[in-house]
Amino acid sequence: SAAPAADGSASDVEKKDVSEMAPLVGIIMGSDSDLPTMRPAAQILEQFGVPFELTIVSAHRTPDRMFEYARSAHRRGLKAIIAGAGGAAHLPGMVAALTPLPVIGVPVKGRCLDGVDSLHSIVQMPRGVPVATVAINNSDNAALLAVRIIGASCPTYLHAMEQYMDDMRTGVEKKIERLSV
Numbered sequence: 001s002a003a004p005a006a007d008g009s010a011s012d013v014e015k016k017d018v019s020e021m022a023p024l025v026g027i028i029m030g031s032d033s034d035l036p037t038m039r040p041a042a043q044i045l046e047q048f049g050v051p052f053e054l055t056i057v058s059a060h061r062t063p064d065r066m067f068e069y070a071r072s073a074h075r076r077g078l079k080a081i082i083a084g085a086g087g088a089a090h091l092p093g094m095v096a097a098l099t100p101l102p103v104i105g106v107p108v109k110g111r112c113l114d115g116v117d118s119l120h121s122i123v124q125m126p127r128g129v130p131v132a133t134v135a136i137n138n139s140d141n142a143a144l145l146a147v148r149i150i151g152a153s154c155p156t157y158l159h160a161m162e163q164y165m166d167d168m169r170t171g172v173e174k175k176i177e178r179l180s181v
């Protein structure tokens with residue numbers, strides 16, 4: 001099947017209806033105000049045909065829900081969790097402390113401090129409890145990393161990632177050609 005184009009266009013994507021499949025990736029965020037930042041992650045997973053779920057889980061406002069979500073995640077079949085949070089961004093780290101699954105943290109830029117507060121909160125984990133931290137507001141890369149994690153043991157997604165990378169390279173080569181004229 002065709003892989004999604006690196007520019008995000010879905011024209012050559014074979015649209016699979018993954019809505020009925022059990023989710024492989026969980027996208028969680030501390031607040032609905034994080035949704036605009038986290039939506040690209042959902043769009044990337046859709047393009048790759050990766051079944052996912054998306055919900056709000058707050059480390060501070062709904063701590064019991066966070067425990068329940070993180071502790072049950074691997075039993076429910078998830079392979080990776082993408083967690084976005086801003087400010088005192090404890091969600092990715094706390095989820096990583098509660099699940100054996102890989103956790104990818106997205107620092108969300110809030111109204112103050114340009115998102116550096118979120119970045120530092122997420123990236124400075126103690127040894128033994130890793131969170132794979134992407135750049136501030138870069139939920140696209142979080143989703144691409146999740147696809148790579150799943151692709152390591154699933155050839156369909158591995159090949160889709162190879163295609164995505166080929167398309168990305170071709171896109172840059174075309175730009176170089178245009179510049180050289």
Ligand code: RP5
Pocket residue numbers: 029030031032033034058084085086087088108110
């Ligand atoms: C964090 O606090 C959330 O992840 C969000 O980025 C930030 C602000 O939340 P709201 O006050 O907008 O709900 O927990």
